[in-house]
Amino acid sequence: MTQLLSFDDVHLYYDHVYALKGVSLAVNEGETVALIGANGAGKSSILRAITGLRKIRSGQISFDGRRLDGMASDDIVRAGISMVPEGRRVFPLMSVRDNLLMGAFTRSSKGEIQQSLDMVLTRFPRLKERYSQAAGTMSGGEQQMLVIGRALMARPRLLLLDEPSLGVAPKLVQDIARSIVAINRDDKVSVLLVEQNSRMALRISQRAYALTIGSIALSGDSADMLNDDRVKKLYLGGEI
Template sequence: MEKLLTFDDVELYYDHVYALKGVSLEVREGETVALIGANGAGKSSILRAITGLKKPRTGEIRFRGRRIDGVGPDEIVRMGISMVPEGRRVFPYMTVRDNLLMGAFTRADKAEIADSLERVLTRFPRLKERYAQQAGTMSGGEQQMLVIGRALMARPKLLLLDEPSLGIAPKLVQDIARSIVAINRDEKVSVLLVEQNSRMALRISQRAYALTTGSIALSGQSAELLTDERVKRLYLGGEV
């Protein structure tokens, strides 16, 4: 598989405090890669750097061979990267329909936008049921489906997911996990998944990186990391 995203020796600071210290990773075409680790380990900082929300002090970020550190967030979306932020962040007083259409703000192809909308509603039938409902009145799990669907409306090549299971009922966490697998498999969208639910992240990804205090502590095939004693002890709380 060809490299889609490369993150090469990146250092990122907030004022004088480092968030990432010499981090290198990659996402290849067609795969799901998980980033696991505790709060403050640097997982979300990686996503902020990729999306242009925070410029690294040193290092390079490349997407499809083009250097993107220093490129604005709107241009990065146009290039094919969409992010689902932590905490869902729907437009609460707008309908499900209008929230979804906001995800297509970089597109002008009305017929294809309509096709994308139908695909999202097929992927998430509950959104079709809530189509005219204000987004702020829906449950947390439904809102998570909505923001994933909104991100898909941009037709991304790479989907960034920041803690999609946070604050979601266990049954809906399973639905979200299945949706991520299906999006990667059926839509041919590569996924970079940030998750504190390390078991779920490792089970639905092909490869993973484990972070600690701004650095990569471990990396490898997700199936192997699930049985790695160090991962069990540090990230999975014992037996899997």
């Protein structure tokens, strides 16, 4: 497999507090990689470092052979990376349509933007039903679909997802999980998935990294980690 994202020996601080301690990981083209771990383990800090929202102290982040650390966030989007942030963060007074179009701010071809819009509405039929509705009036699960769709409007090669199941009804969690699989498989978008729902994350990814207090504790094939006694005890709450 061709390596798409390289995160090499990265150290990151919040003021004087260590958030990442020499973390190294990779995402290959065409795969879904999960980051699992407790709150405060550093999962979201990895995504913020990749997108330029937090400046790293040392190390190197590369995407498709191009150095990312030090690059402006909008240029990182143009390079082919989109992030779905934790907490959804829709524009509540704007319609579903206008929220989606905000995701295409780096693109200029109206025809290609319309193609992406049609693709997103096919992927998430509920958004088509709510197309003219104010985003803030939708349910949490519907808003989560919206922000994933908005990220896809940038036509990314790598999609970063930060806790997509957080605060979402169980039925819609299943729908979102299936959507992530389809985005990776059918749209050929690589995915880096941060999730506290470790079972779900391991079931829909090919590889995974388990974090603890700013460091990688375990890594490997997701199927193997599902059956690893250490992972069951530390991240899955016992036997599955």
